[in-house]
Amino acid sequence: MNKVLFLLIFLCIQVVFAQQVTVLDIETHEPIENVTIYNYDHSKTALTDFDGKVDLTVFESEERIIFRHLSYQLRKSTREQIHRHGDHLFLVMKAEELDEVVMSVSKWEQQKKDIPNKIAIIDARDIAFVSPQTSADLLQNSGKVFVQKSQLGGGSPMIRGFATNRLLLSVDGVRMNNAIFRGGNLQSVISIDPYSVKSTEIIFGPGSVIYGSDAIGGVMNFYTKKAEFSNSDSLSFSGNASYRFASANLENTLHVDVNLGKKKWAFLTSASYNNFDDMKMGSHGPDSYLRKEYVSTVNGKDVLVPNNNTKVQNPTGYNQFNLMQKIAYKPNNTWQYDLGLHYSETSDYARYDRLIRPNSAGDGLRSAEWYYGPQKWFMGNLQMNKRGKGIFYDGLKITTAYQHFEESRNDRGFQDVIRYSTEEKVDALSTNIDFENKKIGNLRLYYGGEYIFNKVGSMGSQENVETNEISASASRYPDGSTWQTLAGYVHGEYKAKPNFTLLSGLRYSHVWIDAVFDKTYYPFPFDDANLNNGALTGSLGFSWFPKADLQVTFNGSTGFRAPNIDDVGKIFDSEPGAVVVPNPDLEPEYAYNVELGVQKNFNDKVVLKSAAFYTYLVDALVRRDYLFNGEEEIIYNGEMSNVQAIQNAANAFVYGFEFGAEAFLTDNFSVESNLTFTEGIEEEDNGTESPGRHVSPTFGDLHLIYKNQRLKTDLFVNYNGEVSFYDLATSERSKEYIYASDADGNPYSPSWYTLNLRSQYEISNALKVSLNLENFTDQRYRSYSSGVSAPGINLIIGLAYRF
Missing domain, CATH: 2.60.40.1120 (Carboxypeptidase-like, regulatory domain)
Structure with missing residues (x-):
């Protein structure tokens, strides 16, 4: 006892x-x-x-x-x-963490300090503090990526003078770029739920060695949250719930995620719902941006209706929901299996820039309707990871994925009874096998292979809105066309000295296109398109620390983009009075890039970063005038239109400078700043030159940040430079309706700035509240090439609860 x-x-x-x-x-x-x-x-x-x-x-x-x-x-x-x-x-995280790990460059963990490429990382703490409306806004809020918007339901990133299908977008290492990614602005990035993202890594410059076709200007890799295992034999339960409201478009966003974990099994379920009303622009800016009237159908007839509030962009609102399910199984310390299921769907949403186009007489609007049908995306991704000693590797990763994309376009002219519609579906299968080998002294090798198969379904129809009679019409793409690629790569990292790392890689990709054209509606002078192209790309660079607080990086790389179904086979109205027709005689375009970076750390108090780059694009795929059966014009959707086609008709060069600074004034106060300057020129085959279409204006930001254990605030300014009429791309000069007018009456994109305040307070370890005031001087502005004006003064309230 x-x-x-x-x-x-x-x-x-x-x-x-x-x-x-x-x-x-x-x-x-x-x-x-x-x-x-x-x-x-x-x-x-x-x-x-x-x-x-x-x-x-x-x-x-x-x-x-x-x-x-x-x-x-x-x-x-x-x-x-x-x-x-x-x-x-x-x-508190260090001022500049040189031991930060990145995944995107080789698909395996590497020290960021050893990478010669410029990489921007948006981690979980940044995402939680910014609380972006969409993943496009997540990229824009980094201060390093320019984003164009043709409508509220959109966001097209521009990196180093390239955009859309010359940038690669991936989720958990699986490419989202498909066979109909277009050269015009696209909005696929909004399918990614920012509330499910754990971190985002942005590679600046070509990434074709690892990612293949399309990775010319950069790679944006979104890594979503993982299912977390329990550290004990008991079941672990955790989760998050959040709410966000924004006044500029009366946004209401709800999100919840729940994690259940055992030692060998883990489950994560995530769901988000967004509802956006029409966007309200600011009070101080060009009057030409105001929405003075819009089209309404009254008793079956289209009429122009005065807008009661000219700052409200009617119609721009839409809603969206996102679901994600993760299942992880870890039978032992060697193998792990991860299944990720993603689904995203929007409502119909208007393409606002098409709805503000004037008619040919200039006394009304050209379109009564122009909207996208629901944008849908599904991905099922199974990844198998093995850690341990194999004969030729120390790590093995096998990734198989299936994706399904749906989108549609619907337009009807003012007082026209016919609504034209096209609907596209893409089924995409992919398999990747990636190896990591750390056995050869100071040399680490990464190598693997990839196979991708895309099949495109495309249908066209027209509906009489008075009789509701529906009949078939020309599809946007050749129905049943396929795009596939097979590739192999090797990438090496050699630690020549403790302060000098050399990286190099090679990749060979082969791409096939098979498309059969339907001549029911257009007498194509060809029956099919059968492209068979190969491309060899490479990279060579180094990271050097001549001193412990000074880093110099250099990287030379090549990138390529093989023609896809959108380049070869589409039919669409590119602008008023112009139609793009198929062209089966295309070849890949190639980019040659060099980049020099310098980073200096002054006693962990001030960190300066800079990078200069130059990219030369050969055989650029561009839209130019074309002859269709010897004709310069054809009838498209009832209108005589100038014929154009995608052609290997130009070379281009882009150069620029990027600067970043961080200054830690005290333990609580810090200053951060970013500035990006880019110039680009397209050289035609006839020797003429014109400004590049996707070259962003000079843009930057400046942040004054205060934080302690409970509170974080950020007072910052965003700035965009002017794009004059003479610096506008030729294709942009005809879009007067989206631009302001200069003193000579020519379209141009004015410079603008906004003053903003973000704040987040931690009420308890579980509950956080955020209060943001964006554009509090109520500026009225449009980012370059955007068809929709940005929000005016915008109050954002957020609540986040961790359980």
Whole structure:
């Protein structure tokens, strides 16, 4: 009996005096593992576990303890102080973390400091603080990517003078670019739910060695949240719920995700719903942006109706929902299986820039209706990872994915009874096998192969809105056409010296196109398109630290884009009075790029980053005038239209400079800034030159940030430079209706700025509230090439709860 009593007393003493502390990131509140804890003479030490927990019983109550981690600032405290704060200790990320890990360059973890490419990382703490409306806004808010919008339901990134199908978009390593990604602005990025994204990595410049066709200007890789396992035998349960309201378009967004974890199984379910009303623009800016009238159908007849509030862009509203299901299985320490299911669907949404086009007489509007049908995206992605020693590898990753895309276009002219519609569906299958080999001394090899198959379904129809009679019409693409590619690559990282890393890679890709043209509606002078192209791309670069606080990087790389079904086979009205027709005689375009970067760290107080780049594009696929059966004009949708086609008709060069700065004034105050300058010229075969279409204006931002343990605020300015009439691409000059007019009456894109404030306060460890005020001087502006005006003064309220 005495022994039992003694044991109980001993256990009670242990419970009373033991102190388990949790070490967390101050911004994300995620646990930090492998934090080293020690006293001043290093006679006592401890280490946090996977959950950031550690027992500090070995230390005295008032003894000074040091907490150290490579990625975080040093922190000193005592057991008593930590206990008064609920046994939680928060660490602050270092000013410039050189040991940051990136995935996008090789598909395996690499130290960012060893990579010669410029890479921007938008991590979980950035996403949580910014709380973007869409994934397009997530990219734009980074300050490093320019985003164009033709309508509220959109967002087309521009990187280093390239856009749309010359940029590659991927989710969890699976490319979203499909056979009908077009050269015009597109909005596929909004299918990605920003609330499901864990981090985003943006590679600037060609990424064709790893990603193949389309990766000319850059790669945007979205990594979504993973299902988390339990660290014990019991079931773990956690989740997040959030709400966001924005006044400029009366946004209401709801999100919830729930994670269930066992030691070998884990499940994550995520759902988001967005409802957006019509966007309201600002009060101070060009009057030409105002929506003075719109088309309404009254008693079956189209009439022009005065807009009661000319700052409201009617119609721009839409809604969207996103679902994600993750299932993870880890039978042992060697293998792990991850299944990801994604689904996104929008409502119908108007293409606003087409609805503000004037008619040929200039006394009304050209279109009564122009809207996209629901944009749908489904992806099922199964990934198998093996860690361990194989004969030729240390890591094996097999990824198989199926994607289904749906989109449609619907337009009807003012007082026209016929609504023309096209509907497209793409089924995409892909298989990737990737190896990592770390066996050869200071050389790490990454190699693998890829196969992708796309099949395009396309239908056309026309409906008489008075009689509701529907009949078939020409489709946008050849129905049943296919696009496929087979590729192999090898990529090496060689640590020549501790301060000098060399990276190089090669890839060979082969692309096939098979399309049969339907001559029912147009007498095509050809029956089919059968393209068979190969491309060899490579890269060579280095990362060098001549001093511990100075980094110099250099990278030379090539990229390519093979023609796809959109280039070869589409029929559509590119602009008023012009129609694009198929052209089966196309070849890939190639890009040659060099980049030099310098980064200097001044005592972890000031960090300066700069990069200069030059890209030369050969055999550029561009839209130019064309002869169709010897004719310069044909009838399209009842209108005589000038004939154009995609052709290898130009070369182009783009160059620019990117600058970033971070200054840490005190432990609480910091300053951040970004500036991007880009110039680009297209050279025609006849020797004439014109400005590049997707070259963004000079843009930048400046942030003054304050943060402590509970509060973070960001007062910042966004700036965009002017694009004069003479710097507008030729194709943009004809779109007077989306631009302001200069003193000579010519269209141009004015410069603009906005003043903004973001703030986030942590009421408790579980509950956060955010209050943002965007564009509080109520500027009226449109980003370059955008058909919809940006929001005016915009109050954003957000709540986030972690359970």
